[in-house]
Amino acid sequence: xxxxLPDGKELELEEGATGLDAARAIGPKLAExxxxxxxxxxxxxLRLPLADGERIQxxxxxxxxxxxxxxxxRHSAAHLLAEAARRLYPGxxxxxxxxxxxxxxxxxxxxxxxxxxxxVRLEHEIRRQIDEGREWERxxxxxxxxxxxxxQQGEPFKVELVDTAEGEVSFYxxxxxxxxxxxxxxxxxxxxxxxxxxxxxxxxxxxDERNKQLTRVYGTAFYDPKDLQEHLDRLEEAKRxxxxxxxxxxxxxxxxxxxxxxxxxxxxxxVIWNILEDFRRRENVRRGYQEVRTPQLYxxxxxxxxxxxEKYQEHMFRLEIEGRDFGLKPMNCPGHCLLYSLxxxxxxxxxxxxxxxxxxxxxxxxxxxxxxxRVRHFVQDDAHLYxxxxxxxDELSACLDYAYFLYELFELEIRVELSLRPxxxxxxxxxxxxAESQLEQVLAARGLAYSRSEGEGSFYxxxxxxxxxxxxxxxxxxxxxQLDLQMPKRFGLTYQGADNAxxxxxxxxxxxxxxxxxxxxxxxxxxxxDLPVWLAPEQVxxxxxxxxxxxxxxxxxxxxxxxxxxxxxxxxxxxxxxxIREAELEKIPYVVVWGERESRxxxxxxxxxxxxxMESLEALLEELQAAAMV
RNA sequence: GCCGACGUAGCUCAGCUGGUAGAGCACUUCACUCGUAAUGAAGGGGUCCGCGGUUCGAGUCCGCGCGUCGGCUCCA
Numbered sequence: 001x002x003x004x005l006p007d008g009k010e011l012e013l014e015e016g017a018t019g020l021d022a023a024r025a026i027g028p029k030l031a032e033x034x035x036x037x038x039x040x041x042x043x044x045x046l047r048l049p050l051a052d053g054e055r056i057q058x059x060x061x062x063x064x065x066x067x068x069x070x071x072x073x074r075h076s077a078a079h080l081l082a083e084a085a086r087r088l089y090p091g092x093x094x095x096x097x098x099x100x101x102x103x104x105x106x107x108x109x110x111x112x113x114x115x116x117x118x119x120v121r122l123e124h125e126i127r128r129q130i131d132e133g134r135e136w137e138r139x140x141x142x143x144x145x146x147x148x149x150x151x152q153q154g155e156p157f158k159v160e161l162v163d164t165a166e167g168e169v170s171f172y173x174x175x176x177x178x179x180x181x182x183x184x185x186x187x188x189x190x191x192x193x194x195x196x197x198x199x200x201x202x203x204x205x206x207x208d209e210r211n212k213q214l215t216r217v218y219g220t221a222f223y224d225p226k227d228l229q230e231h232l233d234r235l236e237e238a239k240r241x242x243x244x245x246x247x248x249x250x251x252x253x254x255x256x257x258x259x260x261x262x263x264x265x266x267x268x269x270x271v272i273w274n275i276l277e278d279f280r281r282r283e284n285v286r287r288g289y290q291e292v293r294t295p296q297l298y299x300x301x302x303x304x305x306x307x308x309x310e311k312y313q314e315h316m317f318r319l320e321i322e323g324r325d326f327g328l329k330p331m332n333c334p335g336h337c338l339l340y341s342l343x344x345x346x347x348x349x350x351x352x353x354x355x356x357x358x359x360x361x362x363x364x365x366x367x368x369x370x371x372x373x374r375v376r377h378f379v380q381d382d383a384h385l386y387x388x389x390x391x392x393x394d395e396l397s398a399c400l401d402y403a404y405f406l407y408e409l410f411e412l413e414i415r416v417e418l419s420l421r422p423x424x425x426x427x428x429x430x431x432x433x434x435a436e437s438q439l440e441q442v443l444a445a446r447g448l449a450y451s452r453s454e455g456e457g458s459f460y461x462x463x464x465x466x467x468x469x470x471x472x473x474x475x476x477x478x479x480x481x482q483l484d485l486q487m488p489k490r491f492g493l494t495y496q497g498a499d500n501a502x503x504x505x506x507x508x509x510x511x512x513x514x515x516x517x518x519x520x521x522x523x524x525x526x527x528x529x530d531l532p533v534w535l536a537p538e539q540v541x542x543x544x545x546x547x548x549x550x551x552x553x554x555x556x557x558x559x560x561x562x563x564x565x566x567x568x569x570x571x572x573x574x575x576x577x578x579x580i581r582e583a584e585l586e587k588i589p590y591v592v593v594w595g596e597r598e599s600r601x602x603x604x605x606x607x608x609x610x611x612x613x614m615e616s617l618e619a620l621l622e623e624l625q626a627a628a629m630v
Numbered sequence: 631g632c633c634g635a636c637g638u639a640g641c642u643c644a645g646c647u648g649g650u651a652g653a654g655c656a657c658u659u660c661a662c663u664c665g666u667a668a669u670g671a672a673g674g675g676g677u678c679c680g681c682g683g684u685u686c687g688a689g690u691c692c693g694c695g696c697g698u699c700g701g702c703u704c705c706a
Binding site: 105113114115116198199200201202203204207208209213214215216218244248249255256257258260306307308311312315330331333362364365366367368369370374458459460477482509543545546547548549573574575576577578579580581582583584585591593595596597604606610612 | 668680697698703
């Protein structure tokens with residue numbers, strides 16, 4: 001048989017030859033360094049036979065930054081970790097240990113709880129194994145045999161995995177450790193030249209909190225120690241972009257032990273907040289939204305009507321007043337439905353677009369709170385659109401236009417997810433078929449790439465979720481566009497159609513920036529704190545060279561302020577170098593130095609990151625106003 | 631909520647095996663009046679997260695609680 005190599009050449013091999021055989025046929029060095037075979041983009045173990053006519057590529061330790069090559073390396077590293085865990089902590093049962101983005105993990109049930117000192121011990125043991133030499137050996141077994149093997153080994157998690165597998169299963173062995181594993185794996189442990197165990201965490205077996213909680217050990221591995229160092233450096237860099245760090249350094253917001261999960265906004269942070277709110281309000285008016293304001297607190301009957309009580313009462317802040325059970329609103333929609341029921345109900349009023357940046361409270365589990373990205377008190381740029389069924393496409397389409405207008409403005413990279421019916425849905429399958437197809441249709445019309453998430457929809461409707469990553473690559477939902485046929489029914493909402501009959505409107509829920517808190521958090525990480533001029537709390541800082549220049553500098557500041565700029569004057573008796581450094585650290589977009597050499601026609605302007613030029617006042621104003629205008 | 635770690639001045643952090651707390655930056659004052667990323671000096675500042683316990687004595691050891699961080703689960 002023959003296989004085709006990346007350069008187009010054909011390689012003649014014996015029937016049943018493996019990837020490793022192919023590598024040997026090309027050269028001994030290639031065979032020694034080979035780590036995997038890539039065939040039609042799929043990753044395959046070197047030990048597996050090739051097929052006639054197959055296009056193959058052999059990856060080696062030289063492909064040290066190739067994601068597939070790293071995947072295999074880390075997969076093998078995970079097996080070494082399991083071997084080490086069983087050796088150091090006898091009685092440990094192993095669960096699963098896959099490679100992941102940037103590393104790998106393995107889940108164990110240790111006989112006794114372990115702390116972080118275990119990471120050091122395990123890492124040493126793995127190094128010892130690598131030095132000692134480990135080679136991977138692969139074979140296949142029938143399910144029943146595999147099951148018997150793990151029963152005899154006392155590995156209940158593996159037994160469960162075998163039970164859900166189909167047909168034959170494959171095994172890998174290195175040293176004293178045998179694992180049920182799809183592979184692929186390295187030939188031996190030599191290529192693992194850099195390895196670090198990073199953290200310990202609890203993780204539920206099969207991701208279900210009703211199951212036993214196992215101990216997950218996270219680590220990472222590389223072909224080259226330099227790559228590990230670079231990875232660690234990147235994590236350090238991400239720390240500098242952390243919005244919690246920036247919030248403190250730039251005096252934007254804070255948290256207090258006295259209000260967990262509820263940010264306190266400083267004056268500077270509030271400038272950003274208000275600009276965003278003004279902007280949203282203006283944009284809403286332009287797009288035919290009407291602003292409303294609804295209560296913060298409702299009788300639990302409202303939440304029973306909406307269906308939230310049954311599902312979410314544990315996550316609501318509740319209080320009892322004169323024997324009545326009240327709940328702080330965790331979202332605006334039921335309130336808006338209540339308001340709709342009080343408004344005129346002619347088809348001529350539709351689509352009715354109600355917007356409200358209401359204060360929402362959700363009693364999130366303490367363990368999930370995370371800076372501004374997951375809070376208990378927040379404000380969404382929320383809106384609810386009530387429309388006739390034949391208006392749904394136009395309204396959905398306008399929502400996505402609006403959303404992408406925002407994301408392009410902020411230069412965000414958005415991942416789109418279509419979340420479909422959950423198990424505990426309200427309404428009929430026919431309604432869900434209709435609602436889901438409406439969302440699919442609008443996504444298709446826009447040509448947006450998206451992933452589908454079965455079961456992730458809201459209980460009242462499917463949704464298009466718009467996600468963005470933070471500085472560490474963790475994904476956060478910003479926007480959401482939801483089509484809801486249930487709330488209007490539950491609230492008995494109707495409108496009178498042109499046919500003089502009563503109809504039930506459809507309802508579209510949307511938040512596009514999402515919560516302002518989360519948006520500001522993610523956006524700070526996205527920009528590293530270098531906010532665009534229009535959002536910068538302080539746009540220009542003026543530095544008089546010495547006391548003699550303060551008066552003129554003040555006049556200049558006044559003039560810029562007149563023209564609508566946010567200006568500060570730093571006339572402290574510090575050296576100019578120091579004041580410039582501080583302005584730079586505070587990420588002020590423009591610094592203007594005023595001394596002997598300056599005049600209205602020649603201002604010394606310094607932009608963020610040090611770029612300098614001389615500008616006339618008029619030219620500067622023009623530049624500033626262009627940058628500040630949105 | 632669960633697993634692990636952490637909680638010392640406004641911030642970043644040091645404080646070994648228990649002997650009642652320290653640095654840098656920030657802040658205040660004074661001097662300097664400065665040309666594009668840190669001028670110098672002096673000074674103020676701490677319920678060592680909280681509550682209990684062990685001890686002659688606890689920032690340090692133990693228990694409980696709260697908060698934060700990294701995960702898991704959850705996310706209307």
